[in-house]
Amino acid sequence: MYAVIKTGGKQYRVAANDKILIEKLEGVSGDQIHFDQVLMVGAGADVQVGAPLVAGATVVGEIEKQARGPHLIIFKKRRRKHYRRRNGHRQDLTSVTITEILVGGAKPSGKKAEKKVAAPAAVAAPVAAAPSGGDDISLIGGIGPKINKALTDMGVTTFAQIAAWTPADVERIEADLKQKGRVAREDWIEQAKELMAGKPPRAKTDQARS
Numbered sequence: 001m002y003a004v005i006k007t008g009g010k011q012y013r014v015a016a017n018d019k020i021l022i023e024k025l026e027g028v029s030g031d032q033i034h035f036d037q038v039l040m041v042g043a044g045a046d047v048q049v050g051a052p053l054v055a056g057a058t059v060v061g062e063i064e065k066q067a068r069g070p071h072l073i074i075f076k077k078r079r080r081k082h083y084r085r086r087n088g089h090r091q092d093l094t095s096v097t098i099t100e101i102l103v104g105g106a107k108p109s110g111k112k113a114e115k116k117v118a119a120p121a122a123v124a125a126p127v128a129a130a131p132s133g134g135d136d137i138s139l140i141g142g143i144g145p146k147i148n149k150a151l152t153d154m155g156v157t158t159f160a161q162i163a164a165w166t167p168a169d170v171e172r173i174e175a176d177l178k179q180k181g182r183v184a185r186e187d188w189i190e191q192a193k194e195l196m197a198g199k200p201p202r203a204k205t206d207q208a209r210s
Contacts, residue, residue, distance in 0.1 A: 142186030
């Protein structure tokens with residue numbers, strides 16, 4: 001059995017297992033597509049010609065890959081006008097394998113290929129939960145009331161949490177605070193480690209020196 005289909009303004013004579021290159025269709029490799037514009041269906045001496053389409057006829061195909069046509073040169077020249085223009089073009093195409101030719105409103109026998117869905121990106125582990133009570137993280141120089149509240153809302157309430165931040169944690173925290181580079185610039189991690197070791201806050205030390 002064969003059929004004549006119309007797609008992309010062109011007509012193609014196809015049969016099962018044929019591979020054709022047609023004007024680009026949206027989809028990825030493995031997607032099933034249906035051609036409803038069937039102009040003619042033939043099986044031996046039995047030929048159905050549409051007016052303009054064959055009622056109930058559908059051609060089913062599967063996208064093999066997205067491709068591109070040959071590189072073409074478009075050159076324009078006007079004599080004695082010093083006019084020359086050179087452009088290139090490659091047509092976007094889709095390679096399709098014909099799987100079935102259906103008539104009489106029949107449904108495709110094969111199941112539609114499932115699109116591969118990318119696995120969700122790994123979510124960074126949340127900052128470890130703080131013990132009851134927490135610490136006064138406002139003792140860290142650079143953490144004012146506004147940032148203190150934002151960090152508390154994120155679950156950051158202890159020096160130990162800040163001292164254990166990884167580069168990924170820092171990047172995430174700074175993105176949430178919209179303060180890129182602030183953690184390193186004001187040395188929050190080292191300040192947290194000093195406070196855990198019992199040293200006085202840097203801000204108070206600086207005030208005492210002044």
